[in-house]
Amino acid sequence: MPKINVYLPDELAAAVKAAEIPVSAVCQKALADAVQVVTVARKGIAALRNPDFDPDARPEFATRLAARMTDRLRTSIELGREAAAGRPVGTGSLLVGMIDEGGNLAVRLLQALDEDIDELREAALTSTVEEPMPTAAAMAATGGATGGGEGGFWSGMTLPVRSAIGAALEASIDLGHNYIGCEHLLLGLLADPESGAGRVLSEAGLDASAVRRSISSALAGFAQSRATAASAASATTAALDRVVQRLDAIERRLGEAGL
Incomplete structure (x- = not known):
């Protein structure tokens, strides 16, 4: 085969x-x-x-x-x-x-x-x-x-x-x-x-060849931009999650202290 x-x-x-x-x-x-x-x-x-x-x-x-x-x-x-x-x-x-x-x-x-x-x-x-x-x-x-x-x-x-x-x-x-x-x-x-x-x-x-290259470059750029945006959004979400976790921990300690 x-x-x-x-x-x-x-x-x-x-x-x-x-x-x-x-x-x-x-x-x-x-x-x-x-x-x-x-x-x-x-x-x-x-x-x-x-x-x-x-x-x-x-x-x-x-x-x-x-x-x-x-x-x-x-x-x-x-x-x-x-x-x-x-x-x-x-x-x-x-x-x-x-x-x-x-x-x-x-x-x-x-x-x-x-x-x-x-x-x-x-x-x-x-x-x-x-x-x-x-x-x-x-x-x-x-x-x-x-x-x-x-x-x-x-x-x-x-x-x-x-x-x-x-x-x-x-x-x-x-x-x-x-x-x-x-x-x-x-x-x-x-x-x-x-x-x-x-x-x-x-x-x-x-020229068709030049236009074809431009299309490939443009679409590759769009894909890279989407990937970068998705990565940035993921990083932002992770950072917010860490902030929320810290706030929860602070609130929990304050509650344990009766404050």
């Missing part, structure tokens, strides 16, 4: 050993589950890039994908649909929606990279890049030949938008994340330099 090395931090390794966890069995089960999830996700990514595929005809597909999306990403997509104003929802509209949402990690990363958010938004709004739509059969199935009308979640979206969302899922998998956020969508938009948003971001000097 092939052997795979699994490296653990010292503290976790000690805890696993102390708990007598069957490492091999646990790892096999976790890896089998991960393979199944990733395989299904990659099939979904490939389907989104197929112009004949109708995502709205597969409600279980939309449900699984939506469950992975953060609230900020879902809001950004809806704001992008509003920005399209009845036209097909292109990647430029999606970039505008992400910027208009305002509080997401992608926007903070763009600002940290010294990008002018207002200029990016204006460039996305005025982009003249024409993006292809799904086939007539797929569009008819979702109930919209253009954008903004009635239909499902994917109604009116251009193929590059579907590909960008698929690329966002792919980026999430590659980074080892169990969610899809606006930071992943930013990578998804950068994945196609010929799309409306891709061209805007490329002309602004943004």
